[in-house]
Amino acid sequence: STGPSREMDDAIVAAPRLQRRSDGNVPTEAPRIDRRNKTSTMSYDETTIIGGCRSAVLRSFAKIPADWDTNMLLTTFNYLRFGHLHVLRSMQPLLHPIASQSERTELYRAYSIRSTGTVNLLTWRRSALLTCFWIAFGSAILLAAVARTSQDNLYLMQQKALLPTNGTELRGCRYNEPEPILVFYKDRTSGNTTTLSFEQPPERVCEMSFTDYQREIILIAMARTALPAKQIDSILDLILAFFSWVALIPTLMALSRWHRYGISLRLVGAAWMLTFVTPFVISITPVRMFVDWQAMDPVFKDFIAEFRVHFQTAEKEQALINICGLIEDYEGNHPYFLVEGMCSIVDRFPLEINLDGFDDFNLDLRTLQLQCERARELIADGTDQKFLLQAKGACATITPYLSDKEGGSSPELMLAVTQMVETMKGTIELGIGLSHAMMSFQIMVPAAISLAPGLIRGAMRAKTLVPQSSIPGMFILMLPWLYCPLVWCMYNIVFQLLGNLIMLMGLLLLAYGPMTYFVLGVHFNVTKPMTDHKMRQVLTWMNYYIIMYTSVAYCCIVYWLFFTDARKLIEEALKEFKNPQLALSILFSILSKYLYTTLMGVDFMVHEIAEQRRWESYLETGVKPFGGGFQKHLNLSDEAREGVRRLMKERSARLDELARVV
Numbered sequence: 001s002t003g004p005s006r007e008m009d010d011a012i013v014a015a016p017r018l019q020r021r022s023d024g025n026v027p028t029e030a031p032r033i034d035r036r037n038k039t040s041t042m043s044y045d046e047t048t049i050i051g052g053c054r055s056a057v058l059r060s061f062a063k064i065p066a067d068w069d070t071n072m073l074l075t076t077f078n079y080l081r082f083g084h085l086h087v088l089r090s091m092q093p094l095l096h097p098i099a100s101q102s103e104r105t106e107l108y109r110a111y112s113i114r115s116t117g118t119v120n121l122l123t124w125r126r127s128a129l130l131t132c133f134w135i136a137f138g139s140a141i142l143l144a145a146v147a148r149t150s151q152d153n154l155y156l157m158q159q160k161a162l163l164p165t166n167g168t169e170l171r172g173c174r175y176n177e178p179e180p181i182l183v184f185y186k187d188r189t190s191g192n193t194t195t196l197s198f199e200q201p202p203e204r205v206c207e208m209s210f211t212d213y214q215r216e217i218i219l220i221a222m223a224r225t226a227l228p229a230k231q232i233d234s235i236l237d238l239i240l241a242f243f244s245w246v247a248l249i250p251t252l253m254a255l256s257r258w259h260r261y262g263i264s265l266r267l268v269g270a271a272w273m274l275t276f277v278t279p280f281v282i283s284i285t286p287v288r289m290f291v292d293w294q295a296m297d298p299v300f301k302d303f304i305a306e307f308r309v310h311f312q313t314a315e316k317e318q319a320l321i322n323i324c325g326l327i328e329d330y331e332g333n334h335p336y337f338l339v340e341g342m343c344s345i346v347d348r349f350p351l352e353i354n355l356d357g358f359d360d361f362n363l364d365l366r367t368l369q370l371q372c373e374r375a376r377e378l379i380a381d382g383t384d385q386k387f388l389l390q391a392k393g394a395c396a397t398i399t400p401y402l403s404d405k406e407g408g409s410s411p412e413l414m415l416a417v418t419q420m421v422e423t424m425k426g427t428i429e430l431g432i433g434l435s436h437a438m439m440s441f442q443i444m445v446p447a448a449i450s451l452a453p454g455l456i457r458g459a460m461r462a463k464t465l466v467p468q469s470s471i472p473g474m475f476i477l478m479l480p481w482l483y484c485p486l487v488w489c490m491y492n493i494v495f496q497l498l499g500n501l502i503m504l505m506g507l508l509l510l511a512y513g514p515m516t517y518f519v520l521g522v523h524f525n526v527t528k529p530m531t532d533h534k535m536r537q538v539l540t541w542m543n544y545y546i547i548m549y550t551s552v553a554y555c556c557i558v559y560w561l562f563f564t565d566a567r568k569l570i571e572e573a574l575k576e577f578k579n580p581q582l583a584l585s586i587l588f589s590i591l592s593k594y595l596y597t598t599l600m601g602v603d604f605m606v607h608e609i610a611e612q613r614r615w616e617s618y619l620e621t622g623v624k625p626f627g628g629g630f631q632k633h634l635n636l637s638d639e640a641r642e643g644v645r646r647l648m649k650e651r652s653a654r655l656d657e658l659a660r661v662v
Helices: 002-016 051-065 072-081 083-090 103-113 115-161 165-173 210-246 250-254 259-284 293-309 313-329 335-347 366-380 384-403 409-465 471-498 501-512 515-524 531-562 567-574 580-621 638-661
Strands: 172-178 181-187 193-198 203-206 623-625 632-635
Touching: 051 083, 051 515, 072 083, 083 115, 103 115, 103 567, 115 210, 115 250, 115 259, 115 580, 165 172, 165 210, 165 293, 165 580, 172 335, 172 515, 181 366, 193 203, 193 384, 210 250, 210 259, 210 293, 210 409, 250 259, 335 384, 409 471, 409 580, 471 515, 501 531, 515 531
Parallel strands: none
Antiparallel strands: 172 203, 181 193, 623 632
16 A cells, blocks of 8 residues: 555645546545554554554544535534534544545545545644634633623723712711810919810711721722723723634634635634734733823822811811910919810820821820820829929920921921822832733733644644654744743743742743653654654654643642642632633633644645645746646746756755755
C-alpha cells in the first residue's frame, strides 16, 4: 500500500485545488481504510488498554454523517446529535484516520480526494469549527450579560451621582431648640445675685451618622468623577459583545463550507481577526481622559462645611471666649456659678476627634480640662479666690488658642481635615485608574494567554499532517520562549499577593511547562523532515510529559486552595464577588480564542507549505500550479525563461552557501 509519507505529500498538492468533478463516472464510494494492515505506520496496537480505548473512539467517528447538500434542519439536528463526537474528534492528533465512511465517500465523489492526510485535515477542521462555534456562542452570551450588567451599574452610578452632598439633606438632619445656659453669681459686698443667660445653638439631630456620611461622600465623589468614563466603558462593553456575535457569522459559514478548504480558510481568518482585533482596539481607547477630576471638588467642600457644623466648633469656641471674657473682668467674691458655666461647656467640647482617614490627629485641649478639674477641687476646699485665679489661668491658656492669636490648634484642625480630603481625593483617583487598568487587562488577557498555546497546538497539528515540512517545527521551538515569560509575569502577581511555596511550584510548572515542546523538539529535531512513525514518537513523549507536569501543577494548586490559609481568603473574595458572569466570560473567551488560533495556525502553515511547494514547482519546471485543479502553462518568452533559470540558480547557490555555513 502507499505509505503515509506519500499520502501527506499528496495532501499538499490536493488540498488547495479542490474542484467538484464534472464527469459522469462518479464512484459510489471511496476506498475504505484497512486497519488490519499491521505493517502500515498508521496502524496501532489494539491489545493494550490505551490502544483499545483509541480504537473505540476512532470507531465511534463512523457514526458522523457527512451532511452534504442536506437541508438546514437535518444538518443542525445531526450536529446536535453527534456534537460530543465532534468534540472528541477535534482533540485527536491526526495520526490515524478520523473521517467517517460517509465523509470519505462524499469527499471522493465531489473532489476525488483519496489522501488520508487531506481527509483528516478537512474532517478535523469540521469538528474543530463546530466546537469553536459552540464555545464562541457561549462567550458571546456571557459578554452580552456582562454588557447588560455594565448598563445596570451605569444606572446605579448615575443615581448615586444625583444624590445631594449637603450634610443636612443627605444625613436627614433636623434642629431642636435647647434650653439656654443660666449662670448665677452673688456679689459678697452688695449681696446682689446676677443671672446671665447664654443662648445655645439649636441642637442638630441626624438620621445618618457622620462616619456613614463620610463613606457616602466618597462614593458620591467617585460616582461624579468616574461617570463620564463609565459611560465610555459601557459603550465599549457593548461593542465587544456585538463583535463577538458578529464573529459567529463567518464561523458558521466556514462550518457550512468545511469541504471547500480555500473559502473556509478565509472565513476562519475573518472570524479570528474579529475576535483579536476588537479587544486590542478597545484596550487602547483612552478611557482615563474622560474622567472628570474636577467634579469631586464641590463634594468635598460640602464635606468640610458639614465637618464644622457637625462638631459645632465655631459656636462652642465663641461661647467659651465670651465666658472667659467675663471671668477675666470679674472682681466679685462668688465666682462659682460663673466658672461652672464655663466648665460645663468645656465638658461638652469635643476634645478628641477620630475619623476614618484622620486617626492620627488629636485635638489638644487636655490642658483646659485639667484646669477645670483643678478648679472644682479648689471649690471643694472653699478657696474661692484661688479658684478664681485658677479659672483665669485656664482662660489665659485657652483664649489665644480660640482667638488664633498664637496660631493655635483650631486652624491646624481644619488644615488636617483639608489634608484628609486631599488624601481621599488621591485614593479615589487611584481607584478609578486601577479599575480602568483592570478593565483593559480583562479584555486583553484572553488574547494574550490563548495566542501562543493555540499556535503551538496548530503547529503540532500541521507537523502531524506534513511531517516532512520544517515550517511547523520552527514554530514549535520558538513559541514557548515567547509564551512562558509572559504568562509568568501574570502568575507572579498572584503569587506575590497570596502565594506560598506550594503555590509557587504549581505556578512555575504551569508557566514554564510548555518549554517541554522546546526541549523535546530539539531532542527529536522537529525542524527536520520526519517520518510518520517518528512524529508519532514525538507526540507520545510530549503527551506523557505534558500530562505529568500539568497533573503535579494542578495538585499543588488544589492543595494550596483547600489545605492552606488561602481557603479563607478565597471564600471571603467569593462572597464579595458579585459578577460571576465576568469570570465565566473570561474563561469562555480564552477557550474560544484558543480554538480560533489553533484553526488559524493550522490553516496558515498548511497554506504556506502548499504555496512553497507551488513556487518550487514553478522554479523547477516553469509551470505554476493554480487552485481549482488546473495548471496554467505560462507562455514565457526567452527572456522570461532566462529569468526563471536565474532564480533557480540563485536559489540553489544561496541555499548551498547557507548549508556550508551552518
